[in-house]
Amino acid sequence: MNKPLISLDSLAQPIDFDALKATAKSGGCSTSSCGSSAKPEDMDAAVWDKIKDHPCYSEEAHHYFARMHVAVAPACNIQCNYCNRKYDCANESRPGVVSEKLTPDQAVRKVISVANEVPQLSVLGIAGPGDSCYDWKKTKATFEAVVKDIPDIKLCISTNGLALPDHVDELMEMNVDHVTITINMVDPEIGAKIYPWIFYKNRRWTGVEASQILHERQMQGLEMLTERGILTKINSVMIPGINDEHLIEVNKWVKARGAFLHNVMPLISAPEHGTHFGLTGQRGPKPMELKALQDKLEGGAKLMRHCRQCRADAVGLLGEDRGQEFTLDLLPETVAYDPAKREAYREFVASERGDHMAAKEQAVAAVKEAAVDASLLVAVATKGGGRINEHFGHAREFMVYEARPSGIVFVGHRKVENYCMGGFGEDASLDGIIEMLEGVNVVLCSKIGDCPQDMLQAAGIEATDRFAFDYIETAIGTVYAERFGAELAAAVA
Ligand code: CLF
Ligand code: SF4
Numbered sequence: 001m002n003k004p005l006i007s008l009d010s011l012a013q014p015i016d017f018d019a020l021k022a023t024a025k026s027g028g029c030s031t032s033s034c035g036s037s038a039k040p041e042d043m044d045a046a047v048w049d050k051i052k053d054h055p056c057y058s059e060e061a062h063h064y065f066a067r068m069h070v071a072v073a074p075a076c077n078i079q080c081n082y083c084n085r086k087y088d089c090a091n092e093s094r095p096g097v098v099s100e101k102l103t104p105d106q107a108v109r110k111v112i113s114v115a116n117e118v119p120q121l122s123v124l125g126i127a128g129p130g131d132s133c134y135d136w137k138k139t140k141a142t143f144e145a146v147v148k149d150i151p152d153i154k155l156c157i158s159t160n161g162l163a164l165p166d167h168v169d170e171l172m173e174m175n176v177d178h179v180t181i182t183i184n185m186v187d188p189e190i191g192a193k194i195y196p197w198i199f200y201k202n203r204r205w206t207g208v209e210a211s212q213i214l215h216e217r218q219m220q221g222l223e224m225l226t227e228r229g230i231l232t233k234i235n236s237v238m239i240p241g242i243n244d245e246h247l248i249e250v251n252k253w254v255k256a257r258g259a260f261l262h263n264v265m266p267l268i269s270a271p272e273h274g275t276h277f278g279l280t281g282q283r284g285p286k287p288m289e290l291k292a293l294q295d296k297l298e299g300g301a302k303l304m305r306h307c308r309q310c311r312a313d314a315v316g317l318l319g320e321d322r323g324q325e326f327t328l329d330l331l332p333e334t335v336a337y338d339p340a341k342r343e344a345y346r347e348f349v350a351s352e353r354g355d356h357m358a359a360k361e362q363a364v365a366a367v368k369e370a371a372v373d374a375s376l377l378v379a380v381a382t383k384g385g386g387r388i389n390e391h392f393g394h395a396r397e398f399m400v401y402e403a404r405p406s407g408i409v410f411v412g413h414r415k416v417e418n419y420c421m422g423g424f425g426e427d428a429s430l431d432g433i434i435e436m437l438e439g440v441n442v443v444l445c446s447k448i449g450d451c452p453q454d455m456l457q458a459a460g461i462e463a464t465d466r467f468a469f470d471y472i473e474t475a476i477g478t479v480y481a482e483r484f485g486a487e488l489a490a491a492v493a
Helices: 017-025 045-051 104-117 136-149 168-173 207-227 247-256 287-297 340-370 427-436 450-458 472-484 486-492
Strands: 066-069 121-126 154-159 178-182 197-200 203-206 231-238 261-266 315-317 376-380 397-404 407-415 442-444 462-464
Touching (some): 045 231, 066 104, 104 136, 104 340, 121 136, 136 154, 168 207, 178 207, 203 207, 207 231, 231 247, 231 287, 247 261, 247 287, 261 287, 287 407, 340 407, 340 472, 376 472, 397 472, 407 472, 442 472, 450 462
Parallel strands (some): 066 121, 121 154, 178 231, 231 261, 376 442, 442 462
Antiparallel strands (some): 066 315, 197 203, 376 397
């Protein structure tokens, strides 16, 4: 049931569009809703239109669509205690980290090259490595040049908010529909523990005064964006002992000012990063601490839980980074945009996501109908497409879902060292994976060997590949049913 019509296992590889189209014509979709809209019933159609292809603003869209960042904005006007933009490592994934900075002209060449090769690309973001609004001329020049060649690409920025109010009208003129403001506090006393200084009106400000100015500018920027109908996401870094409980207050403030989403991200902190927090031993939260805070925030501003804390030069689906395929030395001197692959991919997604949504609704309804007072935490290995299509040994992260009486919800992801190294399993990695899977009851993947399966079993985690290539929710619904009621199993099968 719900087996894929084409190999979604190869979504990260070049896609065979002839096969895709042939399959679509053969009427292979498994439900009658094939091609129907995946719009949630309670969402305004205009809002859905803005987010349906944005991998960060829609959890559902992130299974299908990719973003890329171009690192054209290196200058920043504040200092955060968790940031050091000098540190770089190709394997490092966190905001502010880049391998090479680009001029707007170089950025255009890169965007066109990626659009020609990565059909999932839907969004161009500028997220630093400094601040997109402070380094405004380069941000603006890049956006204006890219949309001349690729008019349907969505434009997105991320900013600390200090310079934001000065550019809201230009953002509006450029059709930038999506803005992220990083807001870590609404109390300047707490802000003073996060921001040592800001640069504003040609001078440097420190202490509580600096955070007071930053706070006022962030709120002003958010209100201006809301008034203009620009969808604003708030990113907050959860810093245990400094702002963790305070983020409940932040959530209330941003909800009251019209924020579309609130994304609480864990602090990434290690001494080798050279950040103030890294050097002073400030730890980040554990996955279950983050989940507990996010659970407390349910009912406030809508939460984003699928953020991957991207590099400022990330390319690809969230959770993968193809940036090393598009470094400057690999880009052609001149390149023309060819829309064929992106158009064919969109045709495919239009049918696939309707089918996926119908399968999801069926599984969720069945879990609700079971009326069992039990919850199940399920970790899934996936490469995208909403399917269980990644080997356990190759997974660098697991998507974690919770099946509970109210339905099936995505609750976050857990990054891990992949277990399989050159064809052999690494026991040390497996210990780390088991630690990262704390609280998880079941692991679903497309393939797993006996050895890791037994070791997971010994740790109290059932791992199985019997749902390989099924939709994620269908498999979770079935497992829930098997554990908590045979009738339910029949309903979702
Ligand atoms: Fe980039 Fe940010 Fe736009 Fe997305 S990322 S500027 S909204 S296109 Fe997305 Fe990356 Fe999380 Fe940002 S997963 S860090 S939320
Ligand atoms: Fe670093 Fe961004 Fe903070 Fe600037 S706003 S210091 S680039 S994290």
